[in-house]
Amino acid sequence: MAATSRTSPVIARSSLEADMPQRPxxxxxxxxxxxxxxxxxxxxxxxxxxxxxxxxxxxxxxxxxxxxxxxxxxxxxxxxxxxxxxxxxxxxxxxxxxxxxxxxxxxxFPEYFAGWPEYESQSEVLRSYQTLLVDGLLQTASYAEVLLYGDQAKIQGRLERQGILTRDNPPPPRLVCLLPETVLWHRVGTGAIMHEQLLYLADAISPRLSIQIIPDGAPHPGHAGSFSIARLPGGELTAYCEGEPHGRIIEGRSVIERLNERFMDLSTYALSAEQSKALIWQTAEERWKS
CATH class of the missing domain: 1.10.260.40 (lambda repressor-like DNA-binding domains)
Incomplete structure (x- = not known):
């Protein structure tokens, strides 16, 4: 009986604490x-x-x-x-x-990403390496809709980011995007969505927008994750890195320099823009055309 009376207040306090609302x-x-x-x-x-x-x-x-x-x-x-x-x-x-x-x-945009579109809009040069998916700046509406589970506000936000690539004043940034060939194989939605997305990528290639494919099987140092680097007016660099549990914006000079070196290393394994365009078209027609 005595033991029961000693433990009862503890149980009572625990129950009360469990019922208390979480502090905001x-x-x-x-x-x-x-x-x-x-x-x-x-x-x-x-x-x-x-x-x-x-x-x-x-x-x-x-x-x-x-x-x-x-x-x-x-x-x-x-x-x-x-x-x-x-x-x-x-x-x-x-x-x-x-x-x-x-x-x-x-x-x-989620909190950890909210500042990055502003860096994109200010940039003179953007370098992007994506391991699994097409870069958000190059996604079609249908491709983005699948990734964002149909959330129209988020889809619109992603598509509005792409406006920097077609603006007149200031001039659009020069974009260099590296993609492993496996990104072209990774199904997002239907085959029709993939076919449209790949044709969009091929058509987008221009003197100011370079998409280069790293052939499957080519050994390269890019398995650590996706990242983008923005060069701002005056030469300042900032970067965005994917990671767990979420991505983050990086401004530390030494880290960005290492990312820049990794990007340059990766580019040595990539096909030229013209070769990449041909491969993208071939994959769209042979793998995804219904």
Missing amino acids: KRLTPSRGPLDLFGSEVRRYRTMAGLSLAQLAEQIPYAPSTIGEIERGESGCDRGFAEDCDRVLDTRDALAHLHDGLFDGRSAV
Whole structure:
């Protein structure tokens, strides 16, 4: 009996702790636009006295989605801000903030990637090595739709990134993209989607846009993962590397120099742009044409 009475308070405390709501993540708005926008959504929601579930009952978003946005872990489209403004009576404050922070673009990207499109848009030269998939700057809408599970806001964000390749002022960056031949074989969606994507790649090759294929079986040092390097006006370099659990933007000079050397090493194993174009066309017709 005595032993039971000593352990009961511990059990009771454990039960109470399990039932207590998890403390909200502390946000640091200065970290970036996603954190700032999320902190304002949370502030207006708590001022309105609504829980995540209660807000979700009045707008077409799940509580988990709203929570991710508030924590700065996910972007959103302007429609989310407008719905929150209506329910939380903010006098359009969130929609106005969304316009200022994202300009209809950055909110569709995850936090760890959100800054990279800005580097892309400022770049004079882009170098890209992709191990498994076509670079996002070169994806067709259908190919992107499969990868992004039909999320129209994210698809539109990806396609808008591609506008830097066709702009007039400033001139588009010079893009050099290296792809292992296996990327041409890796099915994304249907055969028709792959056929369209490969023909798009072949047609895109130009003096300012080079796509070079590393033939299957060629030994090369590119198995460590995908990466992109942007050279900005003035010669400054920055990079984006894929990784687990997610990618990251890199600005450390020594790391970027190693990535640049790896890219140069990889390029020595690649076919010329004209040879690559022929191989892409051949693969599209022989492997993916129905």
